[in-house]
Amino acid sequence: MDKATIDGFGDALYAALRKRRTIAPLTEQAPDITLEDAYQISLRMLEHRLADGERIVGKKIGVTSKAVMTMLDVHQPDFGYLTDTMMYATGAEVPASRELIAPRAEGEIAFVLKRDLEGPGVTNADVIRATDFVMPCFEIVDSRITDWKIRIQDTVADNASCGVVVMGDRAVAPADVDLSTCGIVVSLNGEIISTGAGAAALGSPVNCVTWLANTLGRIGIPLKAGEVILSGSLVPLQPVKPGDNMSLVIGGIGGCAVRFV
């Protein structure tokens, strides 16, 4: 894919984000699109957001569950960028009707780093050592592609379908919790809709962060001290609409709540 095409798709996705108007899947518009093209498109989209004054605060890892990997026919996760305007605090009202298109909620563990991590060669021990604390969070994914008709290239180009993030208010040192077996309970409008455990994301959320550090390291991008890294959903995605409220609690870590308006 040439630079002009990449820029064109990046511009279109950025416009879709701002105007809340979806576009046809890139994999239909340009069937030969590669994963590399898709990441270049996501960077173009990001450049627009940075030009608007947004600041990168972290990264998200997606496609970490076996179910989603099977659905997208891939064998590895993907990633996107988090900016300051995406971040909400627990209890927040997320303006879904004004800012989102077709939001879906995921429950996750966020890693907050105290040291840079630069792959390749990063191990789980390096990730634990570089992690200041972990926190519970909701990631509200959204798609700028019509009806979520995504293949892996579509979601990668669209900043890994990231929407907004709602962070909990408790932080736990990574050495103080078993991140693989810790349970998660997610409720929608007061009813438990799903449970899961850390292992739902690549066997352990730590594995996800290690994967990201090594993947980005190969193209010279470090994970930086202070960044928030969302490690991947531990439960199935839940479509949400204005009026819904959700809460989650993760065993040994803490909880998080959000209302959609």
Add this chain to the structure above:
Amino acid sequence: MTLDEATVEALAARLLAAERERKPITKITDEHPHLDYDDAYAIQNRIRAHKLAAGETIAGLKAGLTSKAKMKQMNVAEPVFGFMTDRGAWPDGGAIERDRYIAPRIEAEIALVTKRDLAGPGCHLAEVLAAIDFVLPAVEVLDSRYENFRFDMVSVVADNTSAAGFVTGGRPRRLREVDLPTLGLVVEKNGQVVEVGAGAAVLGHPAESIVMLANNLARRGEHIPAGSFIMTGGITAAVAVDRGDAITVRFQDLGNLSLRFA
């Protein structure tokens, strides 16, 4: 109650024979479409009486169909209950004789052991929590005596809720050391994660199973004796297993259990 004593005895004998000979039968409601829960628990009680007469002892009690989604799907308000005998006890880390069963499946559960009698009606959660001695991880082996696990609620109660065996061990904990609703677990089959879940999958709180069990037993003139080992219900979907399969379940705060089918 729609059945007479002789029919209860005959159906219990048929289910016992199916278990003994590992020859599944068609579900009993095909023949007795009006069978109710009283009939079903009466059949289960006859099966229990026969097992005790044959020298087996009661090892514990169990709840089944404890997920709210499954209950909604089956349109029922409470789980189903059964019992386990010592014959179904398998050691942690040991081999399970696959050929003792028809089509075994496993479920990961939280088990609770009581230190006081619990009796309904009117039993409630705080009363149950006050009566808990300690918490154990457990894996239940399920095996329906009906063909292809095809059954309805009433038939499954008569079949002792598909109870077949169990493994426990791990790291017992006091109730105050663990948070049962958020307690997570990971089921691995042959080294691959196949199921994950947390305690709240069971009625929002695993001890809620015991509340319902105590109240259910009260209607049948029974209670939960002190010292009972109670498996509170599957947290994950049942996983089919066969000869050669190895299962490991990792529990948050409760250690691991492993078993293999030989």
